[in-house]
Amino acid sequence: MKIFKISPQLQWCLFVTMLGVAIWTAYSYRMYSVSDRIISYQEQKLDETRSAYVDLMSDFVTVHKNISNMVEVLGKPQEQQVDSIDEYLKKAEIIEERIRQITANEDWINEHDLNRKNAVKEAIISRDVAIEEKNLLEEKVKHLEEMVRSLQAFEFDLLQKVETVSNKEIDKLKTTISTVNGELKKRGKYFNPMANSKKNSRGGEFIPAEMAAGFNEELVKQAQKAYTAVDDITYYQEAMKKLPLGKPVWTYWLSSPFGKRSDPFNAKSATHKGVDLASNKGNKVKSMAEGKVTRAGVASGYGKVVEIDHGNGFKTKYAHLNAIYVKQGQTIEQGQTVGEVGSTGRSTGPHLHYEVLYEGVNLNPMVFMKAK
Numbered sequence: 001m002k003i004f005k006i007s008p009q010l011q012w013c014l015f016v017t018m019l020g021v022a023i024w025t026a027y028s029y030r031m032y033s034v035s036d037r038i039i040s041y042q043e044q045k046l047d048e049t050r051s052a053y054v055d056l057m058s059d060f061v062t063v064h065k066n067i068s069n070m071v072e073v074l075g076k077p078q079e080q081q082v083d084s085i086d087e088y089l090k091k092a093e094i095i096e097e098r099i100r101q102i103t104a105n106e107d108w109i110n111e112h113d114l115n116r117k118n119a120v121k122e123a124i125i126s127r128d129v130a131i132e133e134k135n136l137l138e139e140k141v142k143h144l145e146e147m148v149r150s151l152q153a154f155e156f157d158l159l160q161k162v163e164t165v166s167n168k169e170i171d172k173l174k175t176t177i178s179t180v181n182g183e184l185k186k187r188g189k190y191f192n193p194m195a196n197s198k199k200n201s202r203g204g205e206f207i208p209a210e211m212a213a214g215f216n217e218e219l220v221k222q223a224q225k226a227y228t229a230v231d232d233i234t235y236y237q238e239a240m241k242k243l244p245l246g247k248p249v250w251t252y253w254l255s256s257p258f259g260k261r262s263d264p265f266n267a268k269s270a271t272h273k274g275v276d277l278a279s280n281k282g283n284k285v286k287s288m289a290e291g292k293v294t295r296a297g298v299a300s301g302y303g304k305v306v307e308i309d310h311g312n313g314f315k316t317k318y319a320h321l322n323a324i325y326v327k328q329g330q331t332i333e334q335g336q337t338v339g340e341v342g343s344t345g346r347s348t349g350p351h352l353h354y355e356v357l358y359e360g361v362n363l364n365p366m367v368f369m370k371a372k
Helices: 008-075 078-105 111-186 193-197 217-240 365-371
Strands: 253-256 259-262 269-272 275-278 284-286 291-299 303-311 314-319 321-324 337-341 351-358 361-363
Touching (some): 111 365, 193 217, 291 314, 303 321, 303 337, 351 365, 361 365
Antiparallel strands (some): 253 275, 259 269, 275 351, 284 337, 291 303, 303 314, 314 351, 321 337, 351 361
């Protein structure tokens, strides 16, 4: 007889294999047994639930029949109706109690888990809504920021134009004043239109010294420049209203200049304090600046004369008038008619004797007439 020999290693392998099969068999039997008990328990509970449901439906049918009976006995005496209603209420309480018992004995719905799930869902919905609102708000903010940048660029250009136009006007006014000061310097005088205009005068847009975060600093600087230019031109324009610039009579020819001349009556050398502007009798004479009438009447040599104080040291005289339209103490606007060209007083014919004075010193009126 042939004998097979098994090596120790093979013996150990067979032992481990058989041990594994034994463990797997025991585990499978255990799981089958446990599963069978779980299934049996669930079937028992299901049977109980079905039984309770059948009882509940039976009670429901009974209540339904009672409701039908109640409808039939509505026309019967009041006492019978009350009894039927009481009986119905009692049976309804019994059904309600059974439903309460069933729901108490069975974990059909875990209220705590349900509330927790609902809370989580509501939180997720709220989060999604918040995210969507945040995205919409961010888009709106971006749109608003773009609009603000566009408006700031437009405002910056506008302020630059305001500054440019204002400075050009100021340069024109400065040129005119420089021409006038050229005549004043010959008499040792100087006119500064800003000296009195800005005295005790304050105002302008409020611009805080410290800007808020994100504020356009360049726009603020440009605004300050524009406001300064507008303020300056306002002061210059106010000062220019009191400066007698332009011709007081529309049509004229210069019949006698300012300064030294030959006297028209005796041909002797004389000083002429103004200019003679020959014109047709009755032509209107206008004031070239606003002011207040300090004289309106007849004066020796001047005939009918009007004298106006324009402020800032300037005065004008209009002599040999045919008629006077204003009274002493009257306030005069720039360009207002004060009289007519005439030949009253020491005169050889219709003309306007026109004088310009600054701080009591006579100046050449032609400089002011041409500086306009």
